Amino acid sequence: MNAFESPEPIETKSASGDYLDLKDAFGDFMTTFESFKESNDEKLAELEGRLGADVLTTEKVERISRALDEQKRAIDTLALKKMRPVLGRDGQPAPSEHKSAFEAYMRQGDDRLLRSLDAKAMSYGSGQDGGYLVPPETETEIGKRLSTLSPIRAIASVRQVSAAVLKKPFSVSGPAVGWVAETAARPQTNTATLAELQFPTMELYAMPAATASLLEDAVVDLDQWISSEVEAAFAEQEGAAFVSGDGNSKPKGFLSYDKVAESAWEWGKVGYTLTGVAGALPAEDASDVLIDTIYALKAGYRQNANWVMNRKTQAAIRKLKDGDGNYLWQPPAAPGQKAMLMGFPLVEAEDMPDIGNDATPVAFGDFGRGYLVVDRAGVRVLRDPYSAKPYVLFYTTKRVGGGVQDFDAIKLLKFGTV
Known part of the structure; x- marks a missing residue:
């Protein structure tokens, strides 16, 4: 995409209940994350080319990032509904x-x-x-x-x-301990x-x-x-x-x-x-x-x-990569699970x-x-x-x-x- 092309729209559904199936919601979430990675990689490539990131590319990355947050809330809402008893x-x-x-x-x-x-x-x-x-x-x-x-x-x-x-x-601190010889005296230690x-x-x-x-x-x-x-x-x-x-x-x-x-x-x-x-x-x-x-x-x-x-801090950290070019933030492995950051669960x-x-x-x-x-x-x-x-x-x-x-x-x- 050159600087004069408008980015293609990202179709998203809101967290207000448009999704009827948890599996469909999670599938759309993963698709959106792949779009986010591609757009963010494009933005980083433009920055490395010393031309500066194109405004349209930056807006596209931010829009997809917001879509990820919205779809994650939709998944959480559906997961909570499944836990509720019938009327x-x-x-x-x-x-x-x-x-x-x-x-x-x-x-x-x-x-x-x-x-x-x-x-x-x-x-x-x-x-x-x-x-x-x-x-x-x-x-x-x-x-x-x-x-x-x-x-x-x-x-x-x-x-x-x-x-x-x-x-x-x-x-706060345990009792004092120490090594002693078999026949040596045992002095009193400090208490915890x-x-x-x-x-x-x-x-x-x-x-x-x-x-x-x-x-x-x-x-x-x-x-x-x-x-x-x-x-x-x-x-x-x-x-x-x-x-x-x-x-x-x-x-x-x-x-x-x-x-x-x-x-x-x-x-x-x-x-x-x-x-x-x-x-x-x-x-x-x-x-x-x-x-x-x-x-x-x-x-x-x-x-x-x-x-x-x-959510805002997570959106900023989601764009970070390690030295090998891998994203530090990873999406949940399955519906109802947490996103991961550097191998540890992330709680929003x-x-x-x-x-x-x-x-x-x-x-x-x-x-x-x-x-x-x-x-x-x-x-x-x-x-x-x-x-x-x-x-x-x-x-x-x-x-x-x-x-x-x-x-x-x-x-x-x-x-x-x-």
Whole structure:
């Protein structure tokens, strides 16, 4: 294609549901990626020819890159739909006693059965305390969907507790050891150094509304309805908090801890490597800074490590090649799997910051060992038929906390010089 030809249009489908089959969506995604590689190679060839990249070629690369992001979201949406239960109840097991009582409360506001269960076991919650706990089946379903929608929760450790605060001792350094001869004296060694970490749980809420027609429709599974209503709201709020929450009435995100250069790292701070360029990757050998970030992590953590970045950062890194001309970013091997960057899975978290001067838009680490999500047992629902007539509001709350539990396990890439 010469500089005066307009690039051929790339036919894409949106993530709004145009795709009907997951296999078709993944096939189109792979086809688009091949088009992206060809166009980006053409752009790089123009740059190497010292003529400068043609504007039309650059626009084509950016358009295909956006199409890749859009098709990836379509694949994720279809994969999530396959996980959801069907609307009816045919063939499903009979509801538990608590679930039947909770459904009567949801549909008619009749809490007599729930009160009778309170008399049998005080673990179900009480209306005068601000609502009733949802059945275990509903709570489990909400937990499953949150792990799918919330990217950090999906790769972090998740602990369920019954108290308001989880206190966890962590061994910063082990006991001193040494070699001795068979008959030599054994002097007393230093004890291990322990740090006590505290993870308070904070209240997260949503307030879905339902019409009387919805509540009276017996075919509608209210457990499924309330799960689908609150899942996106909960996932969006906690996803942002796990990344950058300040710890004030919300979990503390891993980007909110003190950050230091890797050479000055110490316990309680998150280490970072540098790109060496303010607000950008190096013009040459950009992959070297990614390699430095990988090997800033100790070998024991690299086995289960993930990259974490947002869509815009991923689009910039997708264009990078190694010394042999191979793209560093590779598409998922199958629907539902993650893209790979230099052999490690890449998790897309939109709450990560964009590339900018002194920003840290890229994280790398074993988040299963590095970040802890704390869920307090129980999701509570309070039925409110009065505040927004003719709608019935369902004030739904859960308590969740989070924070870094191992500061050795997460490293950042800072787009700066110091």
